[in-house]
Amino acid sequence: MRFMRFAAVAALAVATIGGAHAKDWSKVRMGTEGAYPPFNYTTADGKLVGFDIEIGNALCEELKIECEWVTQDWDGIIPGLVAGKYDTILASMSITPERQEQISFSKKYYNTPPAIAVRKDSELAGVTADDLKDISIGAQSSTTHSVYAEEFFTESDVRLYPTAEEYKLDLESGRVDAVVDDVMVLSQWIDSEEGSCCKILGTLKSVPRIHGEGAGIGVRKGDEDLANMFSEAIVAIRANGKYKEINDKYFKFDVYGE
Amino acid sequence: MTNSVTNTALPDTAEPTNQKPEPPKKGWTFGRVVGNFLVTLWIIAGLGILYFLVVRNNVTINFNVAEGFPWVDLSADPKFLQRYGMKLLEGFWVTLQVVGVSVLLGALLSVPIAAMRMSNVKAFSVIAYAYVYFFRGTPMLAQVFLIYYGAGSFMHELRDMGLWSFFRDAWNCAIFAFTLNTAAYQAEIMRGSIQNMPKGQWEAASALGLPRWLTFWKIILPQALIVSLRPYGNEIILMIKGSAIVSIITILDLMGETRRAFSRTYDFQAYVWAAIMYLVMVETLRRIWNQLEARLTRHLQR
Numbered sequence: 001m002r003f004m005r006f007a008a009v010a011a012l013a014v015a016t017i018g019g020a021h022a023k024d025w026s027k028v029r030m031g032t033e034g035a036y037p038p039f040n041y042t043t044a045d046g047k048l049v050g051f052d053i054e055i056g057n058a059l060c061e062e063l064k065i066e067c068e069w070v071t072q073d074w075d076g077i078i079p080g081l082v083a084g085k086y087d088t089i090l091a092s093m094s095i096t097p098e099r100q101e102q103i104s105f106s107k108k109y110y111n112t113p114p115a116i117a118v119r120k121d122s123e124l125a126g127v128t129a130d131d132l133k134d135i136s137i138g139a140q141s142s143t144t145h146s147v148y149a150e151e152f153f154t155e156s157d158v159r160l161y162p163t164a165e166e167y168k169l170d171l172e173s174g175r176v177d178a179v180v181d182d183v184m185v186l187s188q189w190i191d192s193e194e195g196s197c198c199k200i201l202g203t204l205k206s207v208p209r210i211h212g213e214g215a216g217i218g219v220r221k222g223d224e225d226l227a228n229m230f231s232e233a234i235v236a237i238r239a240n241g242k243y244k245e246i247n248d249k250y251f252k253f254d255v256y257g258e
Numbered sequence: 259m260t261n262s263v264t265n266t267a268l269p270d271t272a273e274p275t276n277q278k279p280e281p282p283k284k285g286w287t288f289g290r291v292v293g294n295f296l297v298t299l300w301i302i303a304g305l306g307i308l309y310f311l312v313v314r315n316n317v318t319i320n321f322n323v324a325e326g327f328p329w330v331d332l333s334a335d336p337k338f339l340q341r342y343g344m345k346l347l348e349g350f351w352v353t354l355q356v357v358g359v360s361v362l363l364g365a366l367l368s369v370p371i372a373a374m375r376m377s378n379v380k381a382f383s384v385i386a387y388a389y390v391y392f393f394r395g396t397p398m399l400a401q402v403f404l405i406y407y408g409a410g411s412f413m414h415e416l417r418d419m420g421l422w423s424f425f426r427d428a429w430n431c432a433i434f435a436f437t438l439n440t441a442a443y444q445a446e447i448m449r450g451s452i453q454n455m456p457k458g459q460w461e462a463a464s465a466l467g468l469p470r471w472l473t474f475w476k477i478i479l480p481q482a483l484i485v486s487l488r489p490y491g492n493e494i495i496l497m498i499k500g501s502a503i504v505s506i507i508t509i510l511d512l513m514g515e516t517r518r519a520f521s522r523t524y525d526f527q528a529y530v531w532a533a534i535m536y537l538v539m540v541e542t543l544r545r546i547w548n549q550l551e552a553r554l555t556r557h558l559q560r
Contacts, residue, residue, distance in 0.1 A: 078524060161506075173410035223352040
């Protein structure tokens with residue numbers, strides 16, 4: 001058994017060393033979810049848009065590489081990367097220790113806190129586990145927010161939905177009493193006509209162990225050179241104003257965090 | 259399936275032939291080579307999955323011969339199963355409940371639908387036909403979505419009618435959708451097997467002066483049940499597998515728990531265990547059905 005493991009590690013190492021030099025990153029396939037407005041979503045006519053998409057295109061332009069977008073359901077987005085369906089994940093994925101066991105990340109390209117949203121007529125007063133006791137809380141499955149909800153709101157009934165669309169529908173119709181997600185995602189929805197039913201109850205303090213250090217660009221283990229290229233490009237577009245231009249198009253303040 | 263059972267029920271009228279069947283060919287024919295090759299591939303795939311589970315759970319086997327008597331030490335470190343095993347079993351139970359309740363309710367609902375479908379009153383048969391046509395012609399996923407999120411968007415109307423407290427609950431919506439779906443299929447199975455009975459039996463019974471209800475109850479229905487047994491089994495198997503879609507409306511059935519465990523660990527064995535559990539369900543049902551069939555057709559066995 002030990003030999004097998006050694007052999008596997010050796011094979012991986014050879015693949016890494018061999019791969020790092022052999023790979024040519026002039027063409028990169030970018031994986032995203034396409035159902036997480038305003039970060040990445042699909043318009044009615046099927047176009048992929050959002051903050052993540054524009055940042056991705058700006059980074060590719062900065063690196064002078066050709067990028068092609070691929071959409072993939074959130075639940076399968078890491079297995080899809082590992083299986084080689086695309087080369088990066090640029091889908092507001094938080095850099096967490098759990099995920100880092102599977103894939104590698106670039107430096108963060110934004111960091112915003114999580115928040116709780118409720119219907120406007122809700123009588124809930126706070127966002128602590130005690131305030132949210134005995135109510136139902138919706139979250140998107142496989143997200144840091146769902147992990148947080150299951151660990152911290154143990155006295156509440158946490159319901160998991162495949163995409164953000166579905167928990168929004170159920171919050172509106174009253175099947176769940178509150179939802180937890182990124183503050184930008186929730187506030188953008190609440191500002192739109194569809195989200196007029198609801199309000200932000202408050203933001204949560206993010207827990208580094210669960211929420212990580214912000215959203216980064218995921219790559220396969222062994223493709224760290226690609227992650228480094230993107231990390232440098234993030235610094236470059238922060239410096240040349242391109243990031244601010246995109247940021248201001250979507251948000252009222254700088255989402256990069258300190 | 260249907261034919262073979264009815265054939266054994268009726269005496270075979272074909273002339274018996276005296277020709278002996280051809281003796282099987284000797285040696286390695288092309289078909290045998292392909293067959294053996296494919297079976298070997300299946301065995302290798304099965305062993306591969308078994309090996310994968312052994313490696314993932316750090317199973318080690320030590321042969322201990324030092325103390326005179328050869329002991330075999332088996333140790334394992336099933337981290338995944340320790341953390342998620344109980345959850346998967348809970349999901350298994352939820353799946354059984356969803357399928358069990360909706361198949362039973364569907365069976366009750368299918369009786370009036372089948373009766374309407376066979377009715378001579380045109381309006382009844384058209385309504386039943388439309389019902390069956392809709393539920394057989396659209397995916398169950400679409401039906402579950404229509405009922406769950408459709409009810410959500412008519413919340414105010416439903417609340418006025420006092421029905422919202424029913425549709426608010428995901429469990430009720432799932433049972434409701436599955437019951438309507440399986441009732442359509444079960445009604446068709448029932449209608450098919452009843453109408454499959456030869457008309458001559460009705461005529462013979464009426465010649466003997468038996469009332470129609472008694473003919474149906476004592477002559478037609480027992481035979482129809484034999485014919486419909488296997489299709490009913492197939493329908494339940496389809497429901498077991500089809501019920502995996504309830505995980506998208508927040509019910510943590512076996513598939514839901516599996517996806518949740520996988521999303522936390524990215525450990526592929528989650529899906530292997532789920533497949534094994536579904537297989538256990540289907541295999542158990544298959545065995546029960548064999549027993550049932552043996553019991554129902556005991557008068558036909560020689």
